Amino acid sequence: MNPVQGVDPDPAPDSLTRARALLGRYPIVDGHNDLPFELREISFYDLTAYDIGQRQSRTHTDLVRLREGGVGAQFWSVFVPAGFSGTHAVRATLEQIDVVRRIVARYPDRTALATTAAEVRSAWRAGKLASLMGAEGGHQIDESLGVLRALFDLGVRYLTLTHNQNVPWADSATDVEVLGGLNDFGRSVVAELNRLGMLVDLSHVSPGTMRHALDCAAAPVLFSHSSARAICDHPRNVPDEILARLPVNGGVCMVTFVPYFISEDCRQFDAAVTEDMIRVGEDVQDWYARMGAMRRFSATTTRPVATVAQVADHIEHVREIAGVAHVGIGGDYDGCDVLPEGLEDVSCYPRLIAELIDRGWSDEEIRLLSGENALRVLSEARAGSGQAH
Numbered sequence: 001m002n003p004v005q006g007v008d009p010d011p012a013p014d015s016l017t018r019a020r021a022l023l024g025r026y027p028i029v030d031g032h033n034d035l036p037f038e039l040r041e042i043s044f045y046d047l048t049a050y051d052i053g054q055r056q057s058r059t060h061t062d063l064v065r066l067r068e069g070g071v072g073a074q075f076w077s078v079f080v081p082a083g084f085s086g087t088h089a090v091r092a093t094l095e096q097i098d099v100v101r102r103i104v105a106r107y108p109d110r111t112a113l114a115t116t117a118a119e120v121r122s123a124w125r126a127g128k129l130a131s132l133m134g135a136e137g138g139h140q141i142d143e144s145l146g147v148l149r150a151l152f153d154l155g156v157r158y159l160t161l162t163h164n165q166n167v168p169w170a171d172s173a174t175d176v177e178v179l180g181g182l183n184d185f186g187r188s189v190v191a192e193l194n195r196l197g198m199l200v201d202l203s204h205v206s207p208g209t210m211r212h213a214l215d216c217a218a219a220p221v222l223f224s225h226s227s228a229r230a231i232c233d234h235p236r237n238v239p240d241e242i243l244a245r246l247p248v249n250g251g252v253c254m255v256t257f258v259p260y261f262i263s264e265d266c267r268q269f270d271a272a273v274t275e276d277m278i279r280v281g282e283d284v285q286d287w288y289a290r291m292g293a294m295r296r297f298s299a300t301t302t303r304p305v306a307t308v309a310q311v312a313d314h315i316e317h318v319r320e321i322a323g324v325a326h327v328g329i330g331g332d333y334d335g336c337d338v339l340p341e342g343l344e345d346v347s348c349y350p351r352l353i354a355e356l357i358d359r360g361w362s363d364e365e366i367r368l369l370s371g372e373n374a375l376r377v378l379s380e381a382r383a384g385s386g387q388a389h
Contacts, residue, residue: 022353023069026366026371027370027371028072028349029370031329031330032075032335033346034077034334035061045099047103053106053107065345067110074130075132075224077135078133082164083286089142097133110129111128116378116379132155133155136160138159138170148192149192152196158201159193161202164285165285169182169186170186172206181208186209202238207242210238214242219377220249220250221246222254232264232314234261238318243318244322246322252328253328258335263310291337307340311340324369329352333346
């Protein structure tokens, strides 16, 4: 029987079994998950009211499903919307860091805080999820290198240079270009990140910012949750000219599952939502307004569906342009409202791995993709830093 149009056929049972076995040996190191901000929205960080130690239904993520999905290390996004500015953004970032640390304290038998690749592997030996942190937006440091250093001291291990809006020192992919990339302070942020051994995350930034960051970076960069622009022409994706620079830099593009970045049909749906927001006078950069507009538009318009195969297409494109040593996975669970069919929550990573197995990926290629590439850049950033080891 032919599969339903737009829906991937189920992977072969032996491929899925092999995928689960491989993830038992080579766990997923996922670059981006927004559960901390969802916990702010659901219960304002009350971990008793919303217990992620149990299977839950309001989020894509809980500790039960992370284990089922073969996830061994998670970069939790300690994100605050770009509408949070100044000291408000800094305070909210500290609250995000606090909830990650409280999760680790609440479930010490299941997760451990990690800031280095060695600590990730130590957590694995203990049978625990390694919890890492990344800050998703330069607005979260309030133009202060002192705040950046404080975030590092609290355990944050990447900074996304912008979110959806420009910051005074860097252009965003989804805002009007002002600087053409980085200004002098932006370059000093990259230099300080390199000195600290904290990863420069280039998801969300403009191609100009990508180019400038790669020009001045002294350590591998990260795209924590971006896909290939050659396949889906969304500004959040990475152009081939940038992917081609990753082998020299040593960086990694962690392919995301966000349907609007994966599928051209879904991207066009997202563009129609933007047009609708403009029509009714809403701020297209406002994160809350966009989520509301998406729900409103979806009530009257059928959404196209992204698929596991399309995600695999992006992974294979990054491998083709940058090489298998420069591709990873950054699902963006709990950071978007819908996911591709077959990747609905964090238990579903084996389906993606099975798809790649069916395409002929070797065990070694799966090992690099699933987590070894991400751990390498984490180690190399630290090795080149001015910090004591």
